[in-house]
Amino acid sequence: MKILVQKFGGTSVSSRAMREHAINHIARAHEEGYAVVVVVSAMGRAGDPYATDTLLSLIPDEDKLTARDCDLLMSCGETISSVIFGAMLRARGFEVAVLSGAQAGIRTTSEFGDARIAEIDPARIKRELHSGQIVVVSGFQGLTVEGEITTLGRGGSDTTATALGVALDADYIDIFTDVDGIMTADPRIVDGAVRLDRVTYYEICNFAYQGAKVIHPRAVELAMQKNIPIRVRATGRTDLGTLVTSAPHQWEARHPQDRILTGVTHSANLTQVKVQHPLGRSGFQTQVFDAMAQAGISLDFFNVTPTEVVFTVPEGKADAAVSLLTQMGMIVATVPNVAKVAAVGAGIHGVPGVMARIVSALSAEEIEILQSADSNTTIWCLVHEADLIKAIRAIHHKFDLHSLGGM
Numbered sequence: 475m476k477i478l479v480q481k482f483g484g485t486s487v488s489s490r491a492m493r494e495h496a497i498n499h500i501a502r503a504h505e506e507g508y509a510v511v512v513v514v515s516a517m518g519r520a521g522d523p524y525a526t527d528t529l530l531s532l533i534p535d536e537d538k539l540t541a542r543d544c545d546l547l548m549s550c551g552e553t554i555s556s557v558i559f560g561a562m563l564r565a566r567g568f569e570v571a572v573l574s575g576a577q578a579g580i581r582t583t584s585e586f587g588d589a590r591i592a593e594i595d596p597a598r599i600k601r602e603l604h605s606g607q608i609v610v611v612s613g614f615q616g617l618t619v620e621g622e623i624t625t626l627g628r629g630g631s632d633t634t635a636t637a638l639g640v641a642l643d644a645d646y647i648d649i650f651t652d653v654d655g656i657m658t659a660d661p662r663i664v665d666g667a668v669r670l671d672r673v674t675y676y677e678i679c680n681f682a683y684q685g686a687k688v689i690h691p692r693a694v695e696l697a698m699q700k701n702i703p704i705r706v707r708a709t710g711r712t713d714l715g716t717l718v719t720s721a722p723h724q725w726e727a728r729h730p731q732d733r734i735l736t737g738v739t740h741s742a743n744l745t746q747v748k749v750q751h752p753l754g755r756s757g758f759q760t761q762v763f764d765a766m767a768q769a770g771i772s773l774d775f776f777n778v779t780p781t782e783v784v785f786t787v788p789e790g791k792a793d794a795a796v797s798l799l800t801q802m803g804m805i806v807a808t809v810p811n812v813a814k815v816a817a818v819g820a821g822i823h824g825v826p827g828v829m830a831r832i833v834s835a836l837s838a839e840e841i842e843i844l845q846s847a848d849s850n851t852t853i854w855c856l857v858h859e860a861d862l863i864k865a866i867r868a869i870h871h872k873f874d875l876h877s878l879g880g881m
Contacts, residue, residue: 478508481635485652486709488518509603513635516551541586552612571602576617588627594641629690636693655716658737658875666876735819742813745792813862835872
């Protein structure tokens with residue numbers, strides 16, 4: 475039995491017209507001989523009647539809402555969506571089984587609001603598929619061993635879809651969204667941005683971690699464990715979007731010369747924090763990181779030297795971080811309104827001169843690099859937020875990323 479898991483996000487099920495587009499995709503997959511499992515998000519986004527944020531806004535005093543009760547409330551959006559979607563599929567003549575996350579066999583850890591999937595028992599889904607049913611599963615939710623309903627945090631429906639794909643050994647996992655696929659850059663910033671036909675798991679994870687919101691990286695990591703291909707597709711289009719696999723063979727051999735970078739993404743609204751010990755002593759770094767961890771302040775993009783610790787925090791956390799470090803007697807300097815630009819590409823590793831080209835591109839635009847770091851697939855540069863758009867465009871142009879369409 476060929477199995478296809480198709481996930482439809484909030485915008486893909488936000489209106490009757492969009493749900494009809496989604497059902498057309500399911501019908502085509504059914505005609506191609508796939509047994510289809512559908513995962514749906516809550517309908518729409520904040521402000522729409524049954525969106526998760528809208529449900530939360532019904533609570534007059536959020537301080538009186540426990541984490542357990544919050545998960546009960548938030549799971550309702552996906553439940554409503556799956557029931558309505560199932561009814562529309564039946565109206566089109568399909569046999570349908572609508573399942574909650576719990577009924578689909580999804581067991582989670584007990585962290586309300588950000589649970590992890592501990593295991594999946596796919597027996598119920600397999601029975602329904604073998605009986606000819608299309609299975610519609612409420613995304614974003616599961617059940618603990620104690621019988622408590624939990625939600626999976628940001629990107630939870632993506633995680634539901636990929637975890638089910640792994641448990642069912644699916645042929646593909648389709649993630650439907652409101653964009654055409656994975657782009658070389660944000661098309662609102664770069665006019666020449668093009669859609670990529672293929673990317674690797676590692677590349678899409680770096681895209682996601684660095685600000686691109688097409689798919690949650692946790693979901694990609696699940697699919698990567700069993701090497702199940704993901705297709706990122708637009709609900710309103712019939713093409714196959716961007717294929718995410720371990721090694722897209724079509725361009726793998728040409729990597730070093732033809733596809734060093736895959737794309738450029740970014741994360742903004744950051745503050746750079748520089749910390750020194752007042753007496754210039756070494757060994758203070760542990761105090762800094764322990765204090766930030768205990769305060770629940772997540773750090774990113776950090777560099778550590780014998781005399782200094784440098785990192786970034788979201789702008790909303792900067793004052794708390796500075797206040798705490800100052801109370802500890804540290805010397806603290808900040809650079810507000812900065813942004814991180816990430817040049818992503820599986821072809822970076824082992825190729826000399828990539829950083830030189832990035833520096834050249836930014837220098838030509840008189841863009842100051844405040845900090846940099848690299849990995850096998852990504853080079854990061856911290857710049858002033860005022861230079862962010864120029865920086866993205868400069869790197870995109872320097873590496874001719876507009877030519878990657880169709881690769």
